[in-house]
Amino acid sequence: MTACGTLTARLGDISFLNCAPIRWGLADSGAVHDVDLVSAAPERLAARLLSGDLDISPISLVRYLRHADDLYVLPGLGISSDGPVRSCHIVSRDPLEDLDGREVALSDASRSTTLLARMLLEDAIGVRPVYRTLRQDVEGMLKTARAAVVIGDDALRLQADVPRGLTVHDTGAMWRNWTGLPMVFAVWAARREFAQARPDVVREVRAALLDAVGRARSHPEEVAAAAAREARSGRAGALGTPVLLDYYRALDYSLGERQLAAIQEFAARAAARGEVPGPVSARVPVHAPALGG
Numbered sequence: 001m002t003a004c005g006t007l008t009a010r011l012g013d014i015s016f017l018n019c020a021p022i023r024w025g026l027a028d029s030g031a032v033h034d035v036d037l038v039s040a041a042p043e044r045l046a047a048r049l050l051s052g053d054l055d056i057s058p059i060s061l062v063r064y065l066r067h068a069d070d071l072y073v074l075p076g077l078g079i080s081s082d083g084p085v086r087s088c089h090i091v092s093r094d095p096l097e098d099l100d101g102r103e104v105a106l107s108d109a110s111r112s113t114t115l116l117a118r119m120l121l122e123d124a125i126g127v128r129p130v131y132r133t134l135r136q137d138v139e140g141m142l143k144t145a146r147a148a149v150v151i152g153d154d155a156l157r158l159q160a161d162v163p164r165g166l167t168v169h170d171t172g173a174m175w176r177n178w179t180g181l182p183m184v185f186a187v188w189a190a191r192r193e194f195a196q197a198r199p200d201v202v203r204e205v206r207a208a209l210l211d212a213v214g215r216a217r218s219h220p221e222e223v224a225a226a227a228a229r230e231a232r233s234g235r236a237g238a239l240g241t242p243v244l245l246d247y248y249r250a251l252d253y254s255l256g257e258r259q260l261a262a263i264q265e266f267a268a269r270a271a272a273r274g275e276v277p278g279p280v281s282a283r284v285p286v287h288a289p290a291l292g293g
């Protein structure tokens with residue numbers, strides 16, 4: 001990044017391992033010193049972005065679709081998987097077909113995966129569970145519920161070491177089997193006001209993020225090793241380099257035609273359920289307009 005030193009932006013950073021490659025890339029280029037990086041769980045970041053407390057941040061797809069009028073999506077950046085994602089799951093004690101009328105706990109940390117899981121259970125599997133939103137804590141959630149929808153490091157750890165009596169259903173894989181499409185869990189967005197007032201900053205930050213993704217892609221071993229160190233120092237438990245290498249092979253930070261088509265499909269299904277406002281076409285970033293100025 002060239003000029004960001006004088007153009008500081010408050011940039012959100014998902015404090016999960018899913019964004020460790022971005023952190024690694026921003027540190028590798030030095031761009032991390034040009035932004036005010038705020039690390040937090042996705043829902044906290046979304047609240048801060050929408051309240052004007054952050055300028056640019058990753059935001060769950062569902063939150064974006066609900067607030068598209070106030071946001072500008074940074075072209076070419078997202079968090080998706082074309083098949084298994086490894087960190088967004090329905091963790092169940094029972095076969096999913098048996099969850100009709102039973103309690104399914106939804107993590108309060110997620111908006112995209114929880115809605116995706118409800119679509120999958122109701123429309124793909126054909127069951128009508130009773131949902132309860134709870135703080136993300138798998139053990140606690142499964143005290144009363146038969147299944148739990150969880151994301152992030154907790155979910156990644158679960159699939160790396162599945163506890164006895166539980167089955168992990170990867171929602172990225174389920175969505176892909178159902179629709180043939182990748183699942184876009186999150187995008188990067190700027191507040192529209194900010195993007196209009198400071199298109200130069202948004203362009204610089206976008207370039208820095210794309211550069212960070214590219215750097216991380218060229219150094220998979222180093223990124224996975226750095227993330228493994230992060231995992232040991234955080235709540236993520238023992239996630240080693242091989243697991244994380246696999247994880248970052250599954251995660252895709254691009255936002256191309258295929259991902260945009262996937263957003264369109266997810267948004268249409270979400271709108272049909274009344275979960276996001278229509279018309280969907282106005283909310284989906286179908287093209288990648290360059291910011292003026």
Ligand SMILES: C=C(O[C@@H]1C=C(C(=O)O)C=C[C@H]1O)C(=O)O
Nearest residue numbers: 042060087110111112113152185
């Ligand atoms: C892949 C992930 O993507 C995400 C899933 C989100 C959601 O379900 O709402 C939100 C932001 C991302 O962190 C993950 O959290 O594991």
